[in-house]
Amino acid sequence: MKTHRLATTEADFDARLAALTAWSEERDAEVATRVSEIIRAVRERGDEALVEYTNRFDRRNVQHASELVLGKEVLQAALARIPQAHREALEMAAERVREYHSRQRQESWQYHDEDGTLLGQQVTPLDRAGLYVPGGKAAYPSSVLMNALPAKVAGVGEVVLVSPAPDGVLNDTVLAAAAVAGVDRVITVGGAQAVAALAWGTDTVPAVDKIVGPGNIYVAEAKRQVFGKVGIDMIAGPSEILVVCDGKTDPDWIAMDLFSQAEHDEEAQAILVSPDADFLDQVAASMARLVPTLEREDIVRTSMANRGALILARDLDECMVLVNRLAPEHLELSMDDAEQWAKKVRHAGAIFLGRHTPEALGDYCAGPNHVLPTSATARFSSPLGVYDFQKRSSLIGCTPAGASRLASIASPLARSESLTAHARSAEYRILKAPEA
Incomplete structure (x- = not known):
C-alpha cells in the first residue's frame, strides 16, 4: 500500500514534511x-x-x-x-x-x-x-x-x-x-x-x-x-489524525486508527510517528493487509498515498516536538505513561490517551466534542463547546466615591489622547472638596 515514508534524520525532512502537511485555503x-x-x-x-x-x-x-x-x-x-x-x-x-x-x-x-x-x-x-x-x-x-x-x-x-x-x-x-x-x-x-x-x-x-x-x-x-x-464556529479543513506510538501497540490497531480518518475523504491526513523502525514496517504490513477489507478502500488508498505518512523519529521526545509543530486535530498517544507525555502537548484539538483510546470513540460517544480545529489552527483555537454559545458582558457600577477616584485616573489619560469629551465626562463625577 502506497504512503509516504520519512525519517527525521534525513536532510530534506523539514521540506518534505512541510509539503506533505501543507493545506491551501485558496478560494475558488x-x-x-x-x-x-x-x-x-x-x-x-x-x-x-x-x-x-x-x-x-x-x-x-x-x-x-x-x-x-x-x-x-x-x-x-x-x-x-x-x-x-x-x-x-x-x-x-x-x-x-x-x-x-x-x-x-x-x-x-x-x-x-x-x-x-x-x-x-x-x-x-x-x-x-x-x-x-x-x-x-x-x-x-x-x-x-x-x-x-x-x-x-x-x-x-x-x-x-x-x-x-x-x-x-x-x-x-x-x-x-x-x-x-x-x-x-x-x-x-x-x-x-x-x-x-x-x-x-x-x-x-x-x-x-x-x-x-x-x-x-x-x-x-x-x-x-x-x-x-x-x-x-470555524472554516474547517480535511480531517487529520497524528498517532504517536512507542512500538508496543498491536500494529493492526494502529493501522485501523489511521484508516479511521483516511476514510473520511481523499484529502484527509493520517500520520504515524514512532522511534521504532521495525514497528513502522509492521504497521505498513497491517495496512496493506487490512485496506481491502474496508468499504471505502479507494478513498483510504488515495488519502494515504497523497497525504498519509509513516515517520521515523529519533526518540519519543522528538515525537512530541513534531506533535507541537503539526498541531493536529486528533492526537493519539498510544504509549506507556500517555498521561505524562500529554503534559508536553501544547497544540492539539483532542488528545487520546493510551492504547485503548482510539479516536473513533471520541467521534461518537466519549463525551468531548468532535468539532475540532484543523489545519494547525489548534495553535490558537479550541474544540466547539458550551462557551461558543455563551456571551460575556462586563459589569461596572460605581459609587460616588468610586467614580471620583476612577475619574481622576481617566481624565489625564483621556486628555493625553486629545479626547476632551471623555475627560470632561469623567471630571463631572469628581467629588468637590467641601468649602472651609
Whole structure:
C-alpha cells in the first residue's frame, strides 16, 4: 500500500514534511462568486429564492416554503422507526455528551473593590443558534449531537437545524438525533442558500446569532461570507489524525486508527510517528493487509498515498516536538505513561490517551466534542463547546466615591489622547472638596 515514508534524520525532512502537511485555503473564485449571488438572492427575495434553489439543487417540487418545515412529530416518528440498537446508542451518546459539556458552563460573577465599585461579568446564552447538517450520502447524526447539545446546555433559546433533502429523501437517523438532542426547529433546506437564510432570516427561516456545523465547499464559503453578520464556529479543513506510538501497540490497531480518518475523504491526513523502525514496517504490513477489507478502500488508498505518512523519529521526545509543530486535530498517544507525555502537548484539538483510546470513540460517544480545529489552527483555537454559545458582558457600577477616584485616573489619560469629551465626562463625577 502506497504512503509516504520519512525519517527525521534525513536532510530534506523539514521540506518534505512541510509539503506533505501543507493545506491551501485558496478560494475558488467561481465558487465565491456563485455563493455571493445566492446570498444576495436570499437577502432580496427570501422564501421565494429558497424554494427556487431547493427545487433546482435538490431535485424537489416544493410549492411553498412552509413545506420545508418539519414538525416535532416528524422527528419523534423517525426516532420510533430507527432500529432499537441505534436509538439506544444515540441516547447513550447524547447523555455522555450532555454530561461532559455541562461542566463547561460558565457562570456570572462579580465583586466590589475598596470604594464599593461593582465589577464583574454577566454570562448569557445566545438567543438562537443555527446548525447545518449535510444531507444525502453525507449524513452524520453524531454531528447533530455534537453541535446541538452544547447549545442546549448553554441555554440557547432556540436551536434551528437546516439540512437538505435531495429528491425529498430525509435521513431518519439524523432526524432521530435531532429529537434526542432537543432541536427546536428543522427545515429541509441546504447549501449556501440555507446559510444565507440563517444569517439574514426569511419568513420561514429565522435569523440566528451563530451558525455551526460542517458542509461542502459552498457551505464553507457561505459561512465565510456571512461571518460578521452572524458568528460561525470555524472554516474547517480535511480531517487529520497524528498517532504517536512507542512500538508496543498491536500494529493492526494502529493501522485501523489511521484508516479511521483516511476514510473520511481523499484529502484527509493520517500520520504515524514512532522511534521504532521495525514497528513502522509492521504497521505498513497491517495496512496493506487490512485496506481491502474496508468499504471505502479507494478513498483510504488515495488519502494515504497523497497525504498519509509513516515517520521515523529519533526518540519519543522528538515525537512530541513534531506533535507541537503539526498541531493536529486528533492526537493519539498510544504509549506507556500517555498521561505524562500529554503534559508536553501544547497544540492539539483532542488528545487520546493510551492504547485503548482510539479516536473513533471520541467521534461518537466519549463525551468531548468532535468539532475540532484543523489545519494547525489548534495553535490558537479550541474544540466547539458550551462557551461558543455563551456571551460575556462586563459589569461596572460605581459609587460616588468610586467614580471620583476612577475619574481622576481617566481624565489625564483621556486628555493625553486629545479626547476632551471623555475627560470632561469623567471630571463631572469628581467629588468637590467641601468649602472651609
